[in-house]
Amino acid sequence: MLNKTICVAITARPSYSRIRSALSILSKNKNINLHILCSGSALLNRYGRIVDYIQRDGFHVYDELYTYVEGDESINMALTTANTISLSAQAFKKLAPDFIVTIADRYETLGTAVAASYMNIPLIHIQGGEVSGNIDEVVRHTVTKLSDFHLVSNEYAAQRVHSLGESLNNIFITGCPSIDIAEEAKHISQEVLTHSLQQQLGSHVFNLAEPFIVLLIHPETNHHEESFNNMFLLLTLLTKLDINVLVFNPNVDSGSDSMWQALEFFKKGYEQNRFYYINNLEGHVFLKLLTLSSCLVGNSSVGIRECAYLGIPVINIGERQNGRERANNVLDVAWDEYEITAAILQQLSIRHYPQSTLYGNANAGERIASVIDSLS
Amino acid sequence: MLNKTICVAITARPSYSRIRSALSILSKNKNINLHILCSGSALLNRYGRIVDYIQRDGFHVYDELYTYVEGDESINMALTTANTISLSAQAFKKLAPDFIVTIADRYETLGTAVAASYMNIPLIHIQGGEVSGNIDEVVRHTVTKLSDFHLVSNEYAAQRVHSLGESLNNIFITGCPSIDIAEEAKHISQEVLTHSLQQQLGSHVFNLAEPFIVLLIHPETNHHEESFNNMFLLLTLLTKLDINVLVFNPNVDSGSDSMWQALEFFKKGYEQNRFYYINNLEGHVFLKLLTLSSCLVGNSSVGIRECAYLGIPVINIGERQNGRERANNVLDVAWDEYEITAAILQQLSIRHYPQSTLYGNANAGERIASVIDSLS
Amino acid sequence: MLNKTICVAITARPSYSRIRSALSILSKNKNINLHILCSGSALLNRYGRIVDYIQRDGFHVYDELYTYVEGDESINMALTTANTISLSAQAFKKLAPDFIVTIADRYETLGTAVAASYMNIPLIHIQGGEVSGNIDEVVRHTVTKLSDFHLVSNEYAAQRVHSLGESLNNIFITGCPSIDIAEEAKHISQEVLTHSLQQQLGSHVFNLAEPFIVLLIHPETNHHEESFNNMFLLLTLLTKLDINVLVFNPNVDSGSDSMWQALEFFKKGYEQNRFYYINNLEGHVFLKLLTLSSCLVGNSSVGIRECAYLGIPVINIGERQNGRERANNVLDVAWDEYEITAAILQQLSIRHYPQSTLYGNANAGERIASVIDSLS
Amino acid sequence: MLNKTICVAITARPSYSRIRSALSILSKNKNINLHILCSGSALLNRYGRIVDYIQRDGFHVYDELYTYVEGDESINMALTTANTISLSAQAFKKLAPDFIVTIADRYETLGTAVAASYMNIPLIHIQGGEVSGNIDEVVRHTVTKLSDFHLVSNEYAAQRVHSLGESLNNIFITGCPSIDIAEEAKHISQEVLTHSLQQQLGSHVFNLAEPFIVLLIHPETNHHEESFNNMFLLLTLLTKLDINVLVFNPNVDSGSDSMWQALEFFKKGYEQNRFYYINNLEGHVFLKLLTLSSCLVGNSSVGIRECAYLGIPVINIGERQNGRERANNVLDVAWDEYEITAAILQQLSIRHYPQSTLYGNANAGERIASVIDSLS
Secondary structure (H helix, E strand, C coil), rough: CCCCEEEEEECCCCHHHHHHHHHHHHHCCCCEEEEEEEHHHHHHHCCHHHHHHHHHCCCCCCEEEEEEEEECCHHHHHHHEEEEEEEHHHHHHCCCCCCCCCCCCCCCHHHHHHHHHHHCCCCEECCCCCCCCCCHHHHHHHHHCCCCCEECCCHHHHHHHHHHCCHHEEEEECEEEEEEEHHHHHCCCCCCCHHHHHHHHHHCCCCCEEEEEEEEECCCCHHHHHHHHHHHHHHHHHHCCCCCCEECCCCCCHHHHHHHHHHHHHHCCCCCCCEEEECCCCHHHHHHHHHCEEEECHHHHHCCHHHHHHHHCCEEEECCCCCCCCCCEEEEEEECCHHHHHHHHHHHCCCCCCCCCCCCCCCCCHHHHHHHHHCC | CCCCEEEEECCCHHHHHHHHHHHHCCCCCCCEEEEEEEEEEHHHHHHHHHHHHHHHHHCCEEEECCCCECCCCHHHHHHHHHHHHHHHHHHHHHHCCCCEEEEEECCCCHHHHHHHCCCCCEEEEEEHHHHCCCHHHHHHHHHHCCCCCEEEEHHHHHHHHHHHCCCCHEEEECCCCCCHHHHHHHHCCCCHHHHHHHHHHHHCCCCCCCCCEEEECCCHHHHHHHHHHHHHHHHHHHHCCCEEEEEEEECCCHHHHHHHHHHHHHHCCCCCCCCECCCCCCCCHHHHHHHHEEEECCCHHHHHHHHHHHHCEEEEEEECCCCCCCCEEEEECCCCCHHHHHHHHHHHHHHHCCCCCCCCCCHHHHHHHHHHCCCC | CCCCCEEECCCCCCHHHHHHHHHHHHHCCCCCCEEEEEEEEHHHHEEEEEEEEHHCCCEEEEEEEEECCCCCCCCHHHHHHHHHHHHHHHHHHHHHCEEEECCCCCCCHHHHHHHHHHHCCCCCEECCCCCCCHHHHCCCCCCCCCCCCCEEEHHHHHHHHHCCCCCCEEEECCCCCCCHHHHHHHCCCCCHHHHHHHHHHHCCCCCCCCCCEECCCCCHHHHHHHHHHHHHHHHHHHHCCCCEEEEEEECCCCHHHHHHHHHHHHHHCCCCCCCCEEEECCCHHHHHHHHHHCCECCCCHCCCCCCHHHHEEEEECCCCCCCCCCCCEEEEEEEEEEEEEHHHHHHHHHHHCCCCCCCCCCCCCHHHHHHHCCCC | CCCCCEEECCCCCCHHHHHHHHHHCCCCCCEEEEEEEHHHHHHHHHCHHHHHHHHHHCCCCEEEECCCCCCCCCHHHHHHHHHHHHHHHHHHHHHCCCCCECCCCCCHHHHHHHHHHHCCCCEECCCCCCCCCCHHHHHHHHHHHHHHHEEEEHHHHHHHHHHHHCCCHHHHEECCCCHHHHHHHHCCCHHHHHHHHHHHHHCCCCCCCCCCCECCCCCCCCHHHHHHHHHHHHHHHHHCCCEEEEEEEECCCCCCHHHHHHHHHHHCCCCCCCCCEEEECHHHHHHHHHHHHCCCEEEEEEHHHHCCCHCCCCECCCCCCCCCCCCCCCCEEECHHHHHHHHHHHHHHHCCCCCCCCCCCHHHHHHHHHHHCCCC
């Protein structure tokens, strides 16, 4: 069989950001029938319905699977994963792909992996072997055990995948595809960014020329009962600094609901004129924004990966990114008002770090596409 | 067996409002073990987690079932109903109740009814036999066909249930329990209302002494693609009237997401100083608020039932309440800017209607409790 | 739109038998894209995987949905129905048919109906409005309430559907399609039958020239705890008659497992040389077999419908077919050894009844296809 | 907290056999509230409804979860696992155990593990770290990655779990609990065995004094399309040997349906007087039977573990037990008629091997109970 059918499962916005550069190349390959299977928060308006962007970018969305069971307890992650298994399995049966691609470590990707593995369809895992401090950590290594091929970011990740018992023949170091988007972001014009911000902020005009902080914080699933307090702590300490703040919505992990509540509570009780709330920006536009920011405050892996490449100062809070290799652009702090404030002030004084290629040098998409093309 | 185990399935805030007066009486009955099974939006923060109020009111919540599959397409109603069947069936098997009670006509209640019926557990349906213009209509009559006992609001409803083939022996006219809450609402102090509003509105103080309109609008599931436009039309026409507006969140029917988006869009682009947004008020506090309002604008059944009893002017828009018997407090209009505006102006000139007992005279809770006590 | 996409949901063998004659005509209609969606026992080896016959007959199977949750309690009917909703809804979303067709009254067809109705896809129900004494009864009328078009067997059924509140404009009397198969069965050669029996019975040769009884018994879902005893009673009383018996497997309703156990128990403890066990025969071959039999013993609707047309003597046991109109070929008896034995002896003495057209005159397939073609 | 609530998830007969000795001790521990959660084939009549034996043995069954989606394709394993996650998660939420115990490596146990892990409930895995050649292999290591504590059979298994990245502090060598049952089996009287066989075989009397072979074969999930042929090959080659054969039913893995079909086909076409079919024997009675047999033919892990301890000759066919450490009682052969026949003849000449303690020395139950007691 010359033609291969490849099914790429995308369950959330960051997964798409990371695979987009590879998809562009794969979609031009005549030997490959490329289908995207979307589920989870990729379909939800609250998270910017990334599926619409995928279609607008010209990729074929094979099906949309509504799998996300709303709620703010840990059981919701289990129920959503169960739905992901059932509906993905049904879609895989109908499409009968030769390979399935799953990306990174969100909890619901384990559903994709179980369906693929149990149905004996070879599974390609992108970004395995990394380390962090969350349910992600468990999911990532579990997905590795269910996968057949491992396309990893760097030598460290390759070693970890190998030590989990996977054969070196099936491990490929491709670099992290998020770095491709970081490189791409450099070349976006400020007009595009200004336009996107306007769409989100409406009449509440944001001046990119003034210094600003970007806040992007997700729940720690192992401590999700702290989510309200953590979010509230952060917002209130930021009111004490004389700087504009762009606040992004948290993701759908358990605890995110409490974060939303903290946001609502904060909006009603505190002076808001330096705060701007953003529902959704496309990945590369978001990175362009970061390049103009004074620093990123939060616990997203964006701070560890893309910001390393772009040299953006980062204050990384709490345990969520524990153990992940990092460049020197990151200051790690605990959930403590004074530590966080001090770190922000320090980073504001620095402004920019040199580029690091710890997570690749912006050709991961090419390499991923090339490995996938070579598999049979 | 002298003791009866009764399981009351509650899937959304209005269901609880309607059954609360009966629950108070049943919970004091020594021959009855009363358990509440909560699911759907009754567990969701976005809809005010009514389950917490149920527990605070002293009722025993047997279990919480996360069933709501987030998304804004009609398939989400089907998927949520499927989850309701599976998880309710499992809970019914464990609890083994003698009777199950289901309330009204929300789409997911069909899941409760299928589980009960297929498991041969006698099902008591409250508020069957009414008429409206939505998926509710189909659901209501379908639940009737799966139910064993029918506790209805009035003679019209009893006739309709009977004409669907149900035996008169199993039909009981109890009045609509929402009227009980309406009566109760009259006796709530203005301080309680003021306090509740403050919790919701924070620093954005609302003056109850000035005239105001209440806006409560849900999607029409048969035309849910219109939801964005409808919501936006309403909000913008209200900007042209010189009166305060209290806006309540729509429910979780398909189309509600688009309504939320219309709300967000409106908030960013239009002058907001006469608009106040409320996430959640308890049922009786909400009715107290209505008694002080100039009129209710929307398409909720509250306008047809409770407002009839309370004599509150109502502008009822679109097809959602089609066919439901109504008192003269209601002006029916289409989704048309001029019709709606004219009707609002007319109702503002009237201020109050006489009490109607079309949906009961505030003793439905007692009657419902008494019928349930008598069943064996 | 000239072309219509029609999706016919088939969940069990009898559904296919009943719709096959209409499918043959529809599949030749150039304006219709005809897709079959198979689920439930239609996919199971234990029930003869009817899906393979559907494909062999040249129809396009759009997808296979594994929905049947094995187990012998009433909860299994609820769980299977939940799966039917989820997976059917997903398939309907992908296929986007203009009409969905559902047949008769098996419990899991309610899942098809909920998915179609909630997704606003017009639903055509075949064989509504009849009466019987089982969960089927509830399911049939419930599916009627969720359906948009009703293609019924006779005037009685049309009246009942109308009295459930459905508009006469949407009710069509087509006759029962099972009668088409009965007519077809008359023309099957005895060789085909002999060959099919041989495949099922292997070395245990069955002589069609000797008189024989056919036993086809399903659980009564309202009394499924009696299933073991009922089956065992029947088998043992048949050992006392000096006649060959062909025993067919029960369906998947709750209680069928106990029937299987009774069968196993009987096989081990009793003289077997006059008993022959058949796993599966195609519908029309089964009817050919009936035409050669002395009588049918059981509680299947085949005895009421097809046997009326074919004039075959029937002993109908218990409540399962209560209320269904019947011709004079049927003797109704309770689950009582003496009643059943007496009725069998009486029917053995009669041998044949005149043809009845109570359920149609063998052109239902044509009429159904014609109504479906006319809908828009 | 002094009292611990322990929930032991049992999804199939062998899981119960392996944990029974530990359950006996734990159930007498006053500090432990012991609950069994049954699902999968543990509830199915076709597999002997082991849940009834669990209750008869005096253990508390917290709930029964019907999760098994019948069908013979690989998708059924995925769908069943999805159900296991949903319903187990719901049960865990209601029971709120301090620890959950999962046993071995059946595919659906991954569902238990996902639910426990995502809900942050410490998970104890029994029998991790072993090696075999099937989906079991993947499941076993995947469950290890989701587990918190690992109670393993021997030093080899402990090493493997450690090399998967688990801390030595959380790994405990307890021996394999199946060896406890093997020891117990030695002390069962022949009367008990005779009685159990009679219940299964009815009038088809089996003479334990004559030499006999036991056949216990499961599908290879990686090659499940071969299942029919493999089963048929085995049965027909056994007809050529002049010895009685006791045939046991295969498990519910994908492919088992085809094995059942091969069995049915064989029963109809071949001389049966030396073949005896057994639906179900309790674990320890089955082992007693093995001690009297000439050899075990098949691919079950019983041949590798319990038979090593009992010194029973085993012919192990195919890849299913690949890589598992074995004692010298096992002859490994491919799916080849001549290889298998030769190996059987060789084992028939040997009759008995010395005891091996490779999988423990019959005190695993005690050790497991003691480790669980010590955890906090």
